[in-house]
Structures are given as C-alpha cells and as structure tokens.
Amino acid sequence: MPQRTVPYSIVDVFTTRRFAGNPVAVIRDARGLSGTQMQSIAQEFGFSETTFILPPGNGTTSAKLRIFTPFDEIPFAGHPNIGTAFVAATEETVAEVQSDQLVFDELGGPVSVGLQREQGRVIGARITAPQALEVQGECDTAMIAACLGLPEDQVLSTRFQPCVATVGLPFAFAELADERALAAVELNIAAFKTAQARGPLTVDGFAISAFAVTSESGSDFKVRARVFSPLGHPPEDPATGSAAGALTSLLALSGGDDGFCRASIEQGVEMGRPSLIEVEIPASGARAEITGRCVAVSSGVLYL
Known part of the structure; x- marks a missing residue:
C-alpha cells in the first residue's frame, strides 16, 4: 500500500524578504486528516500557527480553514490567513480561487480576504477581522509590569487602561513608555501564571501585546510592538495580525477622526525577524482591515 503524502508550503508573512516576518506552514490539501493528525503536524512544524x-462547504466561501498552534486549535489569526491566501493564489490547493476576493470559513466566523498584486503578481493579502473590537476587561497595571519585568511607571494608561481585547483572538494590551522599555522586557513566568489565574483570559492563557507609539499625526500612528505568550506557543511572536487589529481598534477608540484610524506596526525587530503590519479601521465600530506582504520560502510533502 503506497504511503500517503500531504503537500505543504511555508511562507514568511508581513515581510518582503525571506527569513523575516512570521512563518506559517500551509497544508494545501487537508482532506482526510483528523483533528489529532492536524495537531501533530502543527507540533512537527513548531511555528506559531499551521x-x-x-x-469549501458551500458556494459562498473559497475554502474551509482550520488553524492550529503547536498546542491547540484557534478560531482566528492574522498572519495564517494572509499566508494561506497567498498560497491558495500561487500554488495548487483545494481552495476555490476564482477572483482576487476570497472568503475563508473558520471557527471564529467567515474571514474576507482581498489579494494584493504588484505588476500582476500576488504579493500579499488584506483581510477583514471576523468581528469588531470587543474589550473583555481591564488589567491591573502592576500585574502587567510584573509580567514584563518592568517598573510600574513604564506601563502607561494615558490612552487606555491595560486591558484584554479581541477582534477574533484575545490578547492583553499595554502601552509602554518608549522603545527602550520594550527592549528592556524580561518575562516573569510566575507573574504570567498569576495573571492567567486572575483573568480575563487570553489566547494561551495570558498573552500580552506590549507597544510604544513612535509617532502620530492625527489618526495615523507608527507603532513598535512585541507580543509575548510564554504560557503557550513560542514565548515571543515576530508578527501578530490579530493583535495588531485589536490594538489599532483601541487606538481608534482613544481618539480618532470619526473612528477612522490607520497604524503601521513594526514587530519582531528584537527577535531578528522584522515585520510590518498595516492596519486600518475605516470608521467607528468597523472591523479591522489587516494588510501584509508575503514571501514563499519552501514547499514539499509530509509522509503520513
């Protein structure tokens, strides 16, 4: 009996060069795989998501998409959607791609995707988060500072109190005084466990998107961010689209032009995997639109 093979591609997302941004493994034909097999494959790759x-299960979507961290299945994530759309448009997959507009059916709800092209070539994608911003509760400033190993005065509450928020995947958000504070973070695992016990919960129990605004002009922001998840998948993530969408939505709430807000978010710099995430909130209460470029890294087959 011949051994079954499963085709895959690896793509770096939120970057224009290989070995930067955030890698995602995309299984191009997952028919017949059980959830247990999918989880094992995600563990084998070891990326933040596979x-x-x-x-597609009906005529209104382009594909059904399941997303796994090395530890669990999750309802939504940013860079996996963008990377998967890039692969669906450039490789042979079981997705139905008939135009530059796709819809993925996911646990967190349908995700609309628009392919981005340059001189006719697909270079990335723009996704719309499956839900508008939901703030799920405030976080104690001292607790956030303890998690990050920083003095409490380096965690700000001028724009908004540190909080847990989501546009499809929840994170805790905390503004830091400046980029030096971001660079000085030293994770305290015991404090993260205490934060998880107190709640509100986030993805991976308790994960923090720490950021510093480097410049702003009206409703346009430039931001440096780091996302930490030491209780779950890799302790630091080089690019987190779902967190970027919620963060920009929070910035829009803190004062924008009728809710409009645009942010360019650099992440992964301290990890040596610089990433650029572009996010726009079109109007008050609107869902975040997250854009990123992609670079193909490799492709092959898995043996089952």
Missing part, C-alpha cells in the same frame, strides 16, 4: 485547507 493552517489546513479544506474544500
């Missing part, structure tokens, strides 16, 4: 493309 995606599994299944044929």
Whole structure:
C-alpha cells in the first residue's frame, strides 16, 4: 500500500524578504486528516500557527480553514490567513480561487480576504477581522509590569487602561513608555501564571501585546510592538495580525477622526525577524482591515 503524502508550503508573512516576518506552514490539501493528525503536524512544524485547507462547504466561501498552534486549535489569526491566501493564489490547493476576493470559513466566523498584486503578481493579502473590537476587561497595571519585568511607571494608561481585547483572538494590551522599555522586557513566568489565574483570559492563557507609539499625526500612528505568550506557543511572536487589529481598534477608540484610524506596526525587530503590519479601521465600530506582504520560502510533502 503506497504511503500517503500531504503537500505543504511555508511562507514568511508581513515581510518582503525571506527569513523575516512570521512563518506559517500551509497544508494545501487537508482532506482526510483528523483533528489529532492536524495537531501533530502543527507540533512537527513548531511555528506559531499551521493552517489546513479544506474544500469549501458551500458556494459562498473559497475554502474551509482550520488553524492550529503547536498546542491547540484557534478560531482566528492574522498572519495564517494572509499566508494561506497567498498560497491558495500561487500554488495548487483545494481552495476555490476564482477572483482576487476570497472568503475563508473558520471557527471564529467567515474571514474576507482581498489579494494584493504588484505588476500582476500576488504579493500579499488584506483581510477583514471576523468581528469588531470587543474589550473583555481591564488589567491591573502592576500585574502587567510584573509580567514584563518592568517598573510600574513604564506601563502607561494615558490612552487606555491595560486591558484584554479581541477582534477574533484575545490578547492583553499595554502601552509602554518608549522603545527602550520594550527592549528592556524580561518575562516573569510566575507573574504570567498569576495573571492567567486572575483573568480575563487570553489566547494561551495570558498573552500580552506590549507597544510604544513612535509617532502620530492625527489618526495615523507608527507603532513598535512585541507580543509575548510564554504560557503557550513560542514565548515571543515576530508578527501578530490579530493583535495588531485589536490594538489599532483601541487606538481608534482613544481618539480618532470619526473612528477612522490607520497604524503601521513594526514587530519582531528584537527577535531578528522584522515585520510590518498595516492596519486600518475605516470608521467607528468597523472591523479591522489587516494588510501584509508575503514571501514563499519552501514547499514539499509530509509522509503520513
């Protein structure tokens, strides 16, 4: 009996060069795979997320998409959607791609995707988060500072109190005084466990998106961010689209032009995997639109 093979591609997302940004493994044909097998494959790759493309279940979507961290299945994530759309448009998959507009059916709800092209070539994608911003509770400033190993006065509450918020995947958000504070972070695992016990919970129990605004002009922001998740998948993530969408939505709430807000978010710099995430909130209460470029890294087959 021949051994079954499963095709995959690896893509770096939120970057224009290989070995930067955030890698995602995309299983191009996941038909017949069980959830247990999908989880094992995600563990084998060890990336923050691995995606599994299944044929669409109806005529209104392009594919069903399942997303796994090395530890669990999650309802939504930013860079996996963008990377999967890039692969679906450039490789042979079981997705139905008939135009530059795709819809992925996911646990967190349908995700609309628009392919980005340059001189006719697909270079990335723009996704719309599955839900508008939801703030799920405030966080104690001292607790956030303890998690990050920083003095409490380096955690700001001028724009908004540190809080847990989501546009499809929840994170805790905390503004830091400046980029030096971001660079000085030293994670305290015991404090993260205490924060998880207190709640509100986030993805991976308790994960923090720490950021510093480097410049702003009206409703346009430039931001440096780091996302930490030491209780779950890799302790630091080089690019986190879902967190970037919620962060920009929070910035829009803190004062924008009728809710409009645009942010360019640099992440992964301290990890040596610089990433650039572009986010726009079109109007008050609107869902975040997250844009990123992609670079193909490798492709092959898995043996089952």
